[in-house]
Amino acid sequence: MNIKQIAEAAGVSVATVSRVLNHPENVAPATRARIEKVIKEAEYTPNWFAQGLNFNTTKTIGVLVPHMLTGMYMEIANGVEEVARVKDYITFMCSVEKDPAMEKRYIEQLVHRRVDGIILMFSAMEKSYLRIVEDAKIPVVIIGENKENPGFSSVKVDCRSGAAQMIAHLIEVGHRRIGFLWGHDPQQETADMYAGYTNVLRASGIRMDKRLVAETENSIEGGYIATKRLITETLPDAIFATSDEIAYGAIDALKDRGLRVPEDVAVTGFGNERMANHVEPKLTTVEIPFRKMGIYGARILFDMIDDSSKEKENRHIMLQARMRIRKSCGHKERIGEMF
Amino acid sequence: MNIKQIAEAAGVSVATVSRVLNHPENVAPATRARIEKVIKEAEYTPNWFAQGLNFNTTKTIGVLVPHMLTGMYMEIANGVEEVARVKDYITFMCSVEKDPAMEKRYIEQLVHRRVDGIILMFSAMEKSYLRIVEDAKIPVVIIGENKENPGFSSVKVDCRSGAAQMIAHLIEVGHRRIGFLWGHDPQQETADMYAGYTNVLRASGIRMDKRLVAETENSIEGGYIATKRLITETLPDAIFATSDEIAYGAIDALKDRGLRVPEDVAVTGFGNERMANHVEPKLTTVEIPFRKMGIYGARILFDMIDDSSKEKENRHIMLQARMRIRKSCGHKERIGEMF
DNA sequence: TTGAAAGCGCTAACAC
C-alpha cells in the first residue's frame, strides 16, 4: 500500500496525503479527516526508504558495545537506550567482541545507514579510522577514556582517583603488601588505576614489589589464573583487581588454595556490578556509575543531533567513582548492604 | 558523493556505474577498471535509501530481547548475532524491558524499517499483534515458548523435564518438603516447571503443600523477599527456584536467617548462568543452552529468509536441559567444577 | 558494451 493508492482511495492528490502526514495543519479539517480514515483503515505507513531519501534523519543511533555479555557495558547501553527511547529514537546495538576489525566494520555500516549519531564505548579505534564518521558529519560521543581519540565529546570516570582511594583504604586497614591484578581492558582506565596505585604506595612510603603486579584477561577465569600464578611467587596481604570479575576469580583461587578472604588475603574489585553484593564474602569495590555514563553520553549526543546547526564545541564529563566498603577488604566496621 | 558524480568523473553514464556495482560482468574490463578506480578514490558507497527503494532486502534482522541486563537473554542474543554476522547481516537489538507495549512499538518499528527477519524472545505478544508482521511477510522465529503464538517457527527448551529431573534428584537425595519459587517470567517456561514439580511429587507420593509455593519477580531481590516470606510460614528441606537469580536471592535470605545452605535448606536454580559456579555454595542448577538456542533460532530464520520463495512450513526445535549438580543441593558425591 | 529514461515512494516548491 503506497501513498498513491491512499490518495486515490481518498479522492485527493498524493501531495495532500503527504501533507496530512507531515503538516496536517495545512489541510482542511474535512479532507484531513477523510484521509486519516483511509490511512487508518489501510494501516498505511510511509515507506521508510522513500522518507529517508527525502529527509535527512533516520531517528536511529548506533551504540558500539565492547562485549554483549559483560553486564557493565550493557548497563551503560541501557542508559543510552533509555534516553534514546524517550527521544523516540531506535538504537542499533552492535557488539564488537573487543575486536577492532569488527568495530571498524560496524562503524562503516552505521555511517552507511545514515544513523543520526554514534556512541563509542571504550573504543579501540584510532583517530584515523574515525575519519569516515567525521566526513559523514555524524555526531559522536565517546564513553570511556581513549587517548587515540581526541577531538570528540566524551564521558569518563575518574578511575585514577577511585583506585587511589581504595588503595589508601587498604593501607589504612593495615595492609602493606598489596597486589594489583591488571585486566587487559579497558586499556586506559586500568592504566589510570595503576597510576593511582603506584602513587599512593609511594606517598605512603611503601616499596613497590613487581611480583605483586600481574596482568590478566578481564574475566573471572583471568582473575583466577593470574591469582594462582601470583600467589605461588609471593603472598600479598591484599589484592586490588581492576574489575569485579577479576576479583571473583581471585577469590575463587584463594579459596582453592585454602586461604580465607579477607582474613588471610583481602580482595577488592572495581565496578560494583550486580553480583558484587552476592558473592561470599561480599565484595568491597569501587562503584562506577555505569547507567549514568550512558545517560550523560546520550544526552550530549542528542544535544549535538538537535542543534547540528550550532558550531559544535566538544563537551567532556568526568564522573567520580565511589567506594563501596563491604566484607572482602577486611574492614572492621564494614557496612552491610543487602542490595 | 553520488552515482552521478562518479559517472561524470569516469566519463560514463550512471547506468554503467550502477552496473559495475551490481553486475560487473556486464561491463568492459577497461571501463570497469576506470570506474572502480574512481569509486575507490572517492570512497563512494551507494546511498542506503536509494538502494532500499529498489531492492527488497535490508540485510538487517531485528532481535527483541526481554531485558538487556539479564545475562541469559543476552547469551541467546549473542548466538543470534554470531550467525547474523557470518551472513553479513546487521542486527537491531531491541530491549523491551518486559513491557508488552514497548514490544509492540519495537515490532512496528522493525516492520516499518523493512528488516528481513525478526526474532522474538520469550515474547508476550498475542497472536493478533503479530498480524502486522505476517502482513508484511517478514519471517519470524520465536525463541522461548509462547502459547499465544502458534503458527510460527520456534526454538524451545524442555523446562518441564528439566524441572522434573531436578525435583526427582532432590527427592533422591532425601528431601521431602520441597519449596517452589515461581518467577513471573518467562511465563510459559515457569508454568512448565511447575507441572514437572507437581508431577514428580505426585508420582513420589509426596503431598503438595501450598505454603511451599511462592510467586516472585524473576530477580535476586524477588527471590530474597519471597524466601523470607516463605520461611516464616514453614521451613522446607529444599527450595527449587525457577531461575538462578531467584536462587541467589533465596540463598541470601536463608543465610540472613542463620540457616546453612545446603545443610539446613538445599537450593537449586534454573539456567546455569555465568555466576552459578561462583556463588557460595556453588549452585546446583539446570543448564539451559542459551547460546545454542540463539544459534538455532537464527539458522531457522535465515533459512526462511534465503528461500522466501519456498512455501514455508514452520519448524520447531526442542532442546533438552541438563542438570548441573554442585554443592547447593546437598548431594553427597557432588561434582566440583571450576568453570 | 553502453546510454537514455522510467520508476521505486515520498516530500515540498510552486501554481492555481
Place this chain on the structure above:
DNA sequence: GTGTTAGCGCTTTCAA
C-alpha cells in the same frame, strides 16, 4: 486548500 511536478539516488529495461 489543493494539485502538479521536480527531484531525492539508485536500478533496470529497452534501444542503440
